[in-house]
Every structure is written in C-alpha cells, then in structure tokens.
Amino acid sequence: MxxxxxxxxxxxxxxxxxxxxxxxxxxxxxxxxxxxxxxxxxxxxxxxxxxxxxxxxxxxxxxxxxxxxxxxxxxxxxxxxxxxxxxxxxxxxxxxxxxxxxxxxxxxxxxxxKTFERIFLGAIFGTSAPHFLAGWKSDFIDKEENIHALVFFLDHATNANLEYKEGDKTYRFIDVPLESCGMASPVRVVIQMGAAEMLMILLRFGARITVQDNIATNPVESILDRLKEYNRKYPYELVTCLKLALRAVPHVNFTVNKKQYQDLELPDDYNYQRKVALEKYGEILQDHLVPTSRCGLKPVELKHLCRCQVRQMLWSNFELPFGIPKLPIPVSLQRYLDLFED
The missing domain is CATH 1.20.870 (Son of sevenless (SoS) protein; Chain S, domain 1)
Structure with a gap:
C-alpha cells in the first residue's frame, strides 16, 4: 500500500x-x-x-x-x-x-x-446549505450520513482528548467555532436552528452551553426570546431544545443589566435573576416551560445539581458520554445522567 x-x-x-x-x-x-x-x-x-x-x-x-x-x-x-x-x-x-x-x-x-465546519455544517444544515454558507458541498451523501460521520469523529476526538488553542482560549473539538456562522459554537447554531436531535447529540458529548465574547446572551436565553415571539403557541422542536438545554446546565443564568435598576436602590444581595425571570419571561413561567427551580424562584433540586456535577467530572476526564455506563449506578440513573430523562 x-x-x-x-x-x-x-x-x-x-x-x-x-x-x-x-x-x-x-x-x-x-x-x-x-x-x-x-x-x-x-x-x-x-x-x-x-x-x-x-x-x-x-x-x-x-x-x-x-x-x-x-x-x-x-x-x-x-x-x-x-x-x-x-x-x-x-x-x-x-x-x-x-x-x-x-x-x-x-x-x-x-x-x-482553524475550524471543523466541513464536518459540522452538513450534519446541522444538510448537504446543500454549506454551499451557500461557505462555498463548498458536503463530502457525505445526505444529512443522515453527515450526522453519523459527526458522531464518528466526536467519538475519536473524545477518546484522543483533543483540545485546540486559539489565542488565550482552549476548545474541545465539539466547541470549535464555526467561521461561516459568525464564529458561533456548533451548539449555539443548533439551538438557533431549533434542531432538537442534533442538540441531543452535542449535549451528550459535552458541548458547552456558555456565553461567548461576541454574543451578549447565553443560548438558553436565546431560546426563551424566540419562544416569546410565538404568543404562547410554542413550536414542539423549540420547546424540546429548551428542555434538553435545561438538563445540561444547573440553572438559567439570565443576563442582568443592573444599571436599569439603579434608581430602585435595591440591596446588594437582591435576587436579580428572579426579577428578570418574572418581568421578561413571566408568560413562559406561567406555562411551566421552565421549572421555578431552574430560574431563581426556588432552590435547584439536589438531584439535578448532582447530575451537573457528575457530568462536569466526566467531561473533565473526556468520558462523556461513554463513561456513564462504567459508573456503578442503576440504569435509570445512567439514563438520567445521559440526559435521556429529567
């Protein structure tokens, strides 16, 4: 050969x-x-x-x-x-x-x-869209094969503990920004698309739902902002994305502009998260799309905090998601850790 x-x-x-x-x-x-x-x-x-x-x-x-x-x-x-x-x-x-x-x-x-968008974009958008976004066409046959290929390379990248440095930042393979999508992370692009199936794959492999330097709000807030536009007639895919995202983070960390409240002379320990949740997303809370324990109204459930902490430890050791079955816990808890259940 x-x-x-x-x-x-x-x-x-x-x-x-x-x-x-x-x-x-x-x-x-x-x-x-x-x-x-x-x-x-x-x-x-x-x-x-x-x-x-x-x-x-x-x-x-x-x-x-x-x-x-x-x-x-x-x-x-x-x-x-x-x-x-x-x-x-x-x-x-x-x-x-x-x-x-x-x-x-x-x-x-x-x-x-400095990007892996030719692996990610076909799985997110299908085989034709990358041509309009980046000027090339996917090397895989259809969207299904693109998704299988993405999982194949995610598996190898995780097992090889791959990390990539760009300036003072370090990215895992799954979080490397997509140049043709405004340098947004793959998970943010998937959330904007409302693609629940793809979001599940990325979250299981440990994609980070975090605020990026060039984007003011976190991805969960972007879902909530989009849901507000539908006048309480919520699309199933978008609601599913919200539920999946809430399984992967301890709680929703709302963006707070304290300057707009400075005239109220609020105490230093005031719960701004609660105020933003009620003022900005009150209807969504009334429709029970976000548990009160995940948005600052009530303490977060201990079981959920444990899930987030265990997943963080597995992520740190490059063991998501295939390290979960190795844990000496019941299958039901394994599924809970792997985000299949809430």
Missing amino acids: DTFMEFYFDEVFNNLDRDCLSERFKRRELVEYFNSVIAGCAKGQEKTDDATCKNFVLSALRYHNSCKSNNGDVCLMGKYHNLLYIAMKLAFDWSLQDNGVVAALLDEMYFCE
Missing part, C-alpha cells in the same frame, strides 16, 4: 490541476477509486481493511505535511488540502478504529483551517 501511494502521489497526483478536487463529484470519484484500492490491497496483502485504510490515511498525511513543509509550513490548499477530506471520507467509510491516526487527521485539518 505504501509503495502504491508513493507512486500515485509522485507520478499521478502531482500532475493533476491544482483545483482538480474543488468539485464534490471529483472528490467522490477519487474516494471510490481509493475504496477499490484499499479493498484490493487488503485482499492481496492479506491484511485487514482497517490496517489498509490506516496506511492510506497515514500516506495522505505524510504527503500533505511534506508539501506544507516545502512551502514554509503553510498549507498549499487546493488539491493538497482537499486530500485531507478524501482521507476523512475514507476513514469514515471504513470505520477506521485507530484513534491516533484519526486524531492526527483532525489536528492537520485544524492547523490549516
């Missing part, structure tokens, strides 16, 4: 046009070609499909790194970078199990792009 790939890169790939892989159908043709090569080499060399696919991905990474090194450690982009997406698709197609190789592939993609 290694000899074949060296010959291919030297004698064939180097002579292809720089933009030869810009079109999705051309990348798919090359994927089909390498699928046949992997199957043939595995059979001819009496190796497993996984080992042969691993050798291909390593060969692609070596070639990409060599071209990058010869260009002052700057990616040449074009066909040289799209080769990484050929390797990405093949790793998924053959369910590559080698965690280190898949992690190295993800690291290389981040080094060049």
